[in-house]
Amino acid sequence: MDALRIDATRRTPLVDFDFPAGVLRLAGESYPDDSASFFGPVLTALREWLAASDVPVRLDVELVYFNSSSAKALMNMFQALETAAAGGRPVRVIWRCDEDDDAMREFAEDFSEDLDHVEFTVAERLDAAGSGRDDAA
Amino acid sequence: MLAQRYAAFKQDLDAKGIIFSFSGYVSEGILYSLGEALREKMTLEEADGPTVRRVFSVFVEQMQNIIRYSAEKITAGDGRSIELSAGMVTIGMEDKTFFIVCANTLRSDDVPVLKERLDFLQGLDKDAIKAYYREQLREAPDEGSRGATIGLIEIARRASAPIEYDFAPLDDGKSFFCLKVRI
Numbered sequence: 001m002d003a004l005r006i007d008a009t010r011r012t013p014l015v016d017f018d019f020p021a022g023v024l025r026l027a028g029e030s031y032p033d034d035s036a037s038f039f040g041p042v043l044t045a046l047r048e049w050l051a052a053s054d055v056p057v058r059l060d061v062e063l064v065y066f067n068s069s070s071a072k073a074l075m076n077m078f079q080a081l082e083t084a085a086a087g088g089r090p091v092r093v094i095w096r097c098d099e100d101d102d103a104m105r106e107f108a109e110d111f112s113e114d115l116d117h118v119e120f121t122v123a124e125r126l127d128a129a130g131s132g133r134d135d136a137a
Numbered sequence: 138m139l140a141q142r143y144a145a146f147k148q149d150l151d152a153k154g155i156i157f158s159f160s161g162y163v164s165e166g167i168l169y170s171l172g173e174a175l176r177e178k179m180t181l182e183e184a185d186g187p188t189v190r191r192v193f194s195v196f197v198e199q200m201q202n203i204i205r206y207s208a209e210k211i212t213a214g215d216g217r218s219i220e221l222s223a224g225m226v227t228i229g230m231e232d233k234t235f236f237i238v239c240a241n242t243l244r245s246d247d248v249p250v251l252k253e254r255l256d257f258l259q260g261l262d263k264d265a266i267k268a269y270y271r272e273q274l275r276e277a278p279d280e281g282s283r284g285a286t287i288g289l290i291e292i293a294r295r296a297s298a299p300i301e302y303d304f305a306p307l308d309d310g311k312s313f314f315c316l317k318v319r320i
Contacts, residue, residue, distance in 0.1 A: 068291040071287065071291075111274075
């Protein structure tokens, strides 16, 4: 399955899912007017790839801000990853946020509470701009 | 007269600690622009990062509720996907804390369900709000709600005091809804 890349806009995050490498990344801000239409295709692609491949997964989440409907979309992604991990596939989620960002740290707890098979870690955010890294094909 | 009238209007806003107030049609574009202005203004005034983020989060949820649920809407007649919803948003400082008030017209038929949700949230303490948020995060959205439930919980969890709200009946089966959140 090919990579999925959607550039960030003012209200939607960078989606950089390098499916062949198993390295996925979300970065930036997320408060689209219709989060279902933004995240729907992303979630579909993720589910299809999870079903079609058994490459180990690493998801980096470097979101600075997301609204409540984006939070629901993220939860759906984590649940799809948890299902894959429960089936024996190695899945890591690295949740990056600023040290003083209590809200983002609390979100990490909200999401990871019942992820028993996904290895979920919280780390410092790498770049303040949340810009895309170089394409890794 | 003109300047006097508007000077009095401005003085009234200043006296109430209002940083900015917007009344009219809101769209996602207006939400974005006002949100950026709000973040810049708060950062310039050296509000701490977590406070800026809490105010911004409540602002976005409130504005998106107006955009989705306002009963006063105009839609482009030529099929373009432009929808403007009328409402009000006011942000200010009171007793050294930020507050956000949002208001919009809604159908009176929708009042009981919204009132029930808000009453429920008002009665929860911090830990209960957190637990309820986690539960709703894992639930499918209510039919027709377009996600308001989790949005209201998000608002309640960013508040430093219980949320305040009120409804005033208007003509034509509509009501005016107002929600005040202290950060």
